[in-house]
Amino acid sequence: MFDTALTWNDLVFLGQGAAMTLAVTVVSVAAGTIMGFVFGVIRFQAGPVWSMPLMFFLDIFRSVPLLIQLVLGNALQSIAKLGWPPFTTSCVVLSLYTAAYCTEIVRGGIASVPVTTRRAARSLGMTWGQDMRYIVAPLATRVSLPAWIGLTLGVMKDSALVLWLGLIELLRASQILVTRLQEPLFILLICGAIYFIISFPIARFGGYLERRWSPHD
Amino acid sequence: MIEIENVHKSFGSLEVLKGINLNVDNGEVVTIIGGSGSGKSTLLTCINGLEPINAGRIRIDGTEVHAKTTDLNRLRQKVGIVFQQWNAFPHLTVLENVMLAPRKVLGLPKEKSEEIAVKQLTHVGLRDKLSVYPSRMSGGQQQRMAIARALAMSPEYMLFDEVTSALDPMLVGEVLDTLKMLAEEGMTMICVTHEMAFARDVSDRVAFFHQGVMAEIGVPDQIFGSPQRPETQEFLGSVR
Amino acid sequence: MIEIENVHKSFGSLEVLKGINLNVDNGEVVTIIGGSGSGKSTLLTCINGLEPINAGRIRIDGTEVHAKTTDLNRLRQKVGIVFQQWNAFPHLTVLENVMLAPRKVLGLPKEKSEEIAVKQLTHVGLRDKLSVYPSRMSGGQQQRMAIARALAMSPEYMLFDEVTSALDPMLVGEVLDTLKMLAEEGMTMICVTHEMAFARDVSDRVAFFHQGVMAEIGVPDQIFGSPQRPETQEFLGSVR
Amino acid sequence: MFNYTFHWNQALRALPQMLDGALVTLQVAVLSMVIGLACAIALTVFRLSGNRVLSGFAAVWVEVARNTPALFQIYMAHFGLGNFGIHLSPYAALLAGIAFNNAGYLAENFRGALKAIPDTQTRAARSLGMTWLQAFHFIVLPQMLRIAYLPATNQMVWAILMTSLGVTVGMNTDLAGVTQELNARSFRTFEFFAIAAVIYYVIAKAVTLAARALAWRMFRY
Amino acid sequence: DKLDDIIGSGTLRCAVVLDFPPMGSRDASNNPVGFDVDYCNDLAKALGVTAEIVETPFPERIPALMSGRVDVGVASTSDTLERAKTVGMTIPYFAFEMAVTANEKSGVKSFEDMKGKVVGATAGTYEAIALEEQVKAWGEGEFRPYQTQADVFLALSQGQIDATVSTSTVAQANVKSGNFAGLSVVGKAPFDTDYVALFTNREEYGLINYLNLFINQQVRTGRYAELYEKWVGGEAPDLTVGGVYR
Numbered sequence A: 001m002f003d004t005a006l007t008w009n010d011l012v013f014l015g016q017g018a019a020m021t022l023a024v025t026v027v028s029v030a031a032g033t034i035m036g037f038v039f040g041v042i043r044f045q046a047g048p049v050w051s052m053p054l055m056f057f058l059d060i061f062r063s064v065p066l067l068i069q070l071v072l073g074n075a076l077q078s079i080a081k082l083g084w085p086p087f088t089t090s091c092v093v094l095s096l097y098t099a100a101y102c103t104e105i106v107r108g109g110i111a112s113v114p115v116t117t118r119r120a121a122r123s124l125g126m127t128w129g130q131d132m133r134y135i136v137a138p139l140a141t142r143v144s145l146p147a148w149i150g151l152t153l154g155v156m157k158d159s160a161l162v163l164w165l166g167l168i169e170l171l172r173a174s175q176i177l178v179t180r181l182q183e184p185l186f187i188l189l190i191c192g193a194i195y196f197i198i199s200f201p202i203a204r205f206g207g208y209l210e211r212r213w214s215p216h217d
Numbered sequence B, C: 001m002i003e004i005e006n007v008h009k010s011f012g013s014l015e016v017l018k019g020i021n022l023n024v025d026n027g028e029v030v031t032i033i034g035g036s037g038s039g040k041s042t043l044l045t046c047i048n049g050l051e052p053i054n055a056g057r058i059r060i061d062g063t064e065v066h067a068k069t070t071d072l073n074r075l076r077q078k079v080g081i082v083f084q085q086w087n088a089f090p091h092l093t094v095l096e097n098v099m100l101a102p103r104k105v106l107g108l109p110k111e112k113s114e115e116i117a118v119k120q121l122t123h124v125g126l127r128d129k130l131s132v133y134p135s136r137m138s139g140g141q142q143q144r145m146a147i148a149r150a151l152a153m154s155p156e157y158m159l160f161d162e163v164t165s166a167l168d169p170m171l172v173g174e175v176l177d178t179l180k181m182l183a184e185e186g187m188t189m190i191c192v193t194h195e196m197a198f199a200r201d202v203s204d205r206v207a208f209f210h211q212g213v214m215a216e217i218g219v220p221d222q223i224f225g226s227p228q229r230p231e232t233q234e235f236l237g238s239v240r
Numbered sequence D: 001m002f003n004y005t006f007h008w009n010q011a012l013r014a015l016p017q018m019l020d021g022a023l024v025t026l027q028v029a030v031l032s033m034v035i036g037l038a039c040a041i042a043l044t045v046f047r048l049s050g051n052r053v054l055s056g057f058a059a060v061w062v063e064v065a066r067n068t069p070a071l072f073q074i075y076m077a078h079f080g081l082g083n084f085g086i087h088l089s090p091y092a093a094l095l096a097g098i099a100f101n102n103a104g105y106l107a108e109n110f111r112g113a114l115k116a117i118p119d120t121q122t123r124a125a126r127s128l129g130m131t132w133l134q135a136f137h138f139i140v141l142p143q144m145l146r147i148a149y150l151p152a153t154n155q156m157v158w159a160i161l162m163t164s165l166g167v168t169v170g171m172n173t174d175l176a177g178v179t180q181e182l183n184a185r186s187f188r189t190f191e192f193f194a195i196a197a198v199i200y201y202v203i204a205k206a207v208t209l210a211a212r213a214l215a216w217r218m219f220r221y
Numbered sequence E: 001d002k003l004d005d006i007i008g009s010g011t012l013r014c015a016v017v018l019d020f021p022p023m024g025s026r027d028a029s030n031n032p033v034g035f036d037v038d039y040c041n042d043l044a045k046a047l048g049v050t051a052e053i054v055e056t057p058f059p060e061r062i063p064a065l066m067s068g069r070v071d072v073g074v075a076s077t078s079d080t081l082e083r084a085k086t087v088g089m090t091i092p093y094f095a096f097e098m099a100v101t102a103n104e105k106s107g108v109k110s111f112e113d114m115k116g117k118v119v120g121a122t123a124g125t126y127e128a129i130a131l132e133e134q135v136k137a138w139g140e141g142e143f144r145p146y147q148t149q150a151d152v153f154l155a156l157s158q159g160q161i162d163a164t165v166s167t168s169t170v171a172q173a174n175v176k177s178g179n180f181a182g183l184s185v186v187g188k189a190p191f192d193t194d195y196v197a198l199f200t201n202r203e204e205y206g207l208i209n210y211l212n213l214f215i216n217q218q219v220r221t222g223r224y225a226e227l228y229e230k231w232v233g234g235e236a237p238d239l240t241v242g243g244v245y246r
């Protein structure tokens, strides 16, 4: 059906693009989740008033287009002469972006653990850390995991924007091939299909977990 | 021995405990009754240091609970507490629920803590539920598990806060029986309850709380038979 | 008059009603008791046409409920029903809840329907709650509102499906009192209930359902005093 | 470490131009929400219709919208459709891309909201003699709107942020487009984008606050 | 200074735009090739170091320099006064004539025919700025900036825009490539010649001096003409402007 000049080589090139998309996503989500975890705990412990400055800072990442954040982040690192390659810059910006959303997910997860359950843990002589680790963490994870999966997929899709900084991720790789081969529809469809293949099963899995864990247990 | 001396406690501007005095001897069972919001639960959470107090003093075996130097986590191993509901750790099986604290807090090896857990679960009649998750059990079974979990730390004192009031009427009996058993074994206990029959049966002394004050305390026959204070009379009248 | 003739009803392969026969005269109060899953709720939803039936016939004042030509929306104005729970429309105030159907279904003007609504709400003792949202009321008040809402359509028949079983024990009384009041006023009613004392007090006849069959029907004294069928005896034994 | 001199003056002189861009941004976002809502309602009806073709169509739309990047969708709207000789202007392509995306997310949101309304509500309404339509109109819809409202306002904020992607298809009148053009001329990237970021932030916050105020007035229960 | 740093480090990192044939593009195995790529290699050879090609999209050229990710831009950058406020420009190393490329279906046969049509160019380039001004002056038609040169030609071949103004080299290269059916170069655009310069940090005079001399040497040795022949073909444009010192 498709008479195409697309070669095996080009498919490998697309594959490399997809690998870059995944690499950016994995690094950013990992770093963003760690930060989000720390911020979320701070946010929960400090209460709404004391965590205001933190919330304001994080809110910026949710209220400014990612594209603008990336360009600004890149300009900033260049002004500061940090000499980061685009990969680093992209990951730093995306991590903060992830952290901003993750913080709320973590806070919500912690808040979903009933106070009495935590009191029960503390009154058995557990320390705050033990309570957090053995009781709050597993319970909050169940509540938060579906939202976290959604966030991860969101970041994966949003990571397409790092092409702006010159990173050859999946969408950019497709554009390069479109430039050379002039088969925009066909190549873009492949590109979309790859995104879909990565995203859809995970999204479904998230939905499954949500249904499975929604009340408790 | 638990010594409570002139304890005051406020939440913001609301004074919830207005100078409570109470000594509980070893082996004694004291029940606390009283209207909603009278400060019963608050007192229990102050006793094991989950809440700070504003004035007064609580000592357990001579150790002051709210002193800066007190290792609260240590102290709490001595004082078990069971609440009204959401006691169970829902992500752990019954056995794991009971084993967790002995392992992590006391640092016992796995086999030893499993042994303790099985023993206590057998004690409260849950021998056949070891690998079940709490959500698969009735509320009464969950409460008995919570009691076993507290007992697994070999506490010297037990505090119970309306452990039956979130339960179906049909399940109340099994939990109260467990408490009775503990009382008969000589455990020192403070029980907050709305079950008057239970209070009458089991207690050495019954304390009536009213608006943050311990309005009256005495042996069950006196409190239920001839209450002195009008508030007590009114409360008992409304309950029956 | 409600005439139920040999009604069969299945959900998929599960036969839930296996040939039910029952006539309810005007002014009569029939209670239905029986174990869970015996088909009590299903029968009620068939009577007002919320569920289709597979065989048999249900007539209300001579109109066949499940005939193609029947205007069900019309018919339902005659037959009020109140369910176990989530009856209240949470986005409307109490007054709006009760006014909605008279306005939109009967097409009455605003003043007229408000008048009716206030009258019925006063009747069930909610005169002072007109502009409150249901979420601010107790379960018992919500159920009384649901009754008022059904009454506002001036139905000739009322069906009640375990209207108290989702309520706190303390709130059951107020709702049952409302039902009693209706019965005394001569409303024709079919009540599914687990409250045996109520069934005994209020009913003209009591029907016992067992696995999709009406196993026994009779006056309360007979059913409660000398049940004929072993299933009935067993059921009544387990309830008390 | 810094030997970059900021030229704020030059950037601030372009502020009126950027504010004009912000208006276009807001316009695209609002239009995309309106169109998205309309499509989402249609999709929801399709999904409930029980018709295989319609519900299949709706399912594909929703899944593609939710599982591919918005940038991809906008790029597709311009260059993908262009391949068929369907020519959308940058404005139209941007609008179509975001509306497509909005519709997918909103439809999913509506479905969740519908599921959250207990069946007994419809039953109670029907048993008062209401027709199916009346029950939906007076009972289900208002409750559904309340549940769907908060996620919908989030979607509105995302729509605003997504408009910035228009630059990839030749959009030069919205805030991001204007900013990028100014930047390309002068290479004063940081200054111009910083100002743009502030404007976006203000718009996003204003919309969120307005939505909250509206919710406060609308949902009293 | 930076010149020493480059020599010391042994690598010269050049910012090159790779969707701008024939100046920069990718071959069938997706490796960088083009005039700018060769030019960077020559410069590295002159410095006695190895060249590293850093692909930068148009908007990323300056941030890449500022952040020290690249040493020199060999990226067909027009030497506008506006930009010279931010970076240091050398003397011109290349000059573009502007050509009009049109989709045959549009009926555009000359620059004047573009009046009232939908036209486009690569955002922020010299020709884009001039063309946008022209569209405004005409008072009818529409101007669309795309972020890459490739997108411009894609849009043109799809008929989304009717015509574009681009550097003649790019126009020729794209039309010749055979990738785009129905496109032809229909004439010159009456814009000034677009001189493009190498650029580096504003304060690196030592390096800028070296680059100026290097450009001079490229012309003198005939390497400039050679590269022009290789990538574009024909007479290499004059890099000097009469009547003024530089």
Ligand SMILES: Nc1ncnc2c1ncn2[C@@H]1O[C@H](COP(=O)(O)OP(=O)(O)OP(=O)(O)O)[C@@H](O)[C@H]1O
Pocket: B011, B016, B034, B035, B036, B037, B038, B039, B040, B041, B042, B043
């Ligand atoms: N964490 C808290 N913050 C603020 N006020 C509180 C807190 N905990 C309890 N209170 C208030 O303190 C008062 C006493 O509460 P407490 O729970 O001790 O009453 P109680 O006697 O246990 O009542 P009940 O029988 O309802 O459990 C109540 O007015 C309650 O609202």
Ligand SMILES: Nc1ncnc2c1ncn2[C@@H]1O[C@H](COP(=O)(O)OP(=O)(O)OP(=O)(O)O)[C@@H](O)[C@H]1O
Pocket: C011, C016, C034, C035, C036, C037, C038, C039, C040, C041, C042, C043
């Ligand atoms: N919509 C439905 N689809 C399939 N099965 C149903 C449906 N509604 C009820 N059933 C089944 O029909 C049987 C009878 O249900 P019904 O609700 O009439 O029982 P009931 O006598 O009212 O019980 P309860 O006292 O628990 O309310 C049950 O087995 C139930 O699972």
Ligand SMILES: [Mg+2]
Pocket: B040, B041, B042, B161, B162
């Ligand atoms: Mg209490």
Ligand SMILES: [Mg+2]
Pocket: C040, C041, C042, C161, C162
């Ligand atoms: Mg039922």
